[in-house]
Amino acid sequence: MTSMDRRFAGARLIRNQAIGKKRDDPLPSLLAQLLALAGEPTTVERAVSRPWASALFEGRRHLIRLHVHGEDYRMRSLMLMAVLTDAEWQISGHFVADITVDNGDVDNKGVWLDLSALTIEDR
Structure with a gap:
């Protein structure tokens, strides 16, 4: 069993704040637009984002799991895949x-x- 140093307890460990001049995480905006493209009802099962960088660019890599459901889910999911790129x-x-x-x-x-x-930071 391990113990935790009480100085590190609380909300400080949960918050994800930008450091320096870094921009905010684009994931919430991307999710909102994906949900609008997919139509209702669609739910986000999981969405994670992590920093990404190359020699010239900085950005974020996102992994998203959507559940497209409802009576017309087949048509909406096919349409989403067709217009996504x-x-x-x-x-x-x-x-x-x-x-x-x-x-x-x-x-x-x-x-x-x-x-x-x-997503790449647009400087």
Whole structure:
């Protein structure tokens, strides 16, 4: 069993704040636009974001799992996949460099889509 130093308890460990001149995480804006493209009802099962960098660019890599469900889920999921790469994303301080559907699973209630995206800071 391990113990925890009480000085580190509290909200300080949960908050994710920008450091220096880094821009905010574009994930919330990306998720809102994905949900609008997919139509209702669509839910976000999981969404994670982590820093990404190359020799010339900085950004974030995002992994997203969507559940497109409802009576017309087949049509909406096909339409989402068709427009995903050509969509005009409006993300302040970032642009979407790449977005793909990595996997899709169908069940009796809808379609589960695993997406990955790369957003780059727009300086």
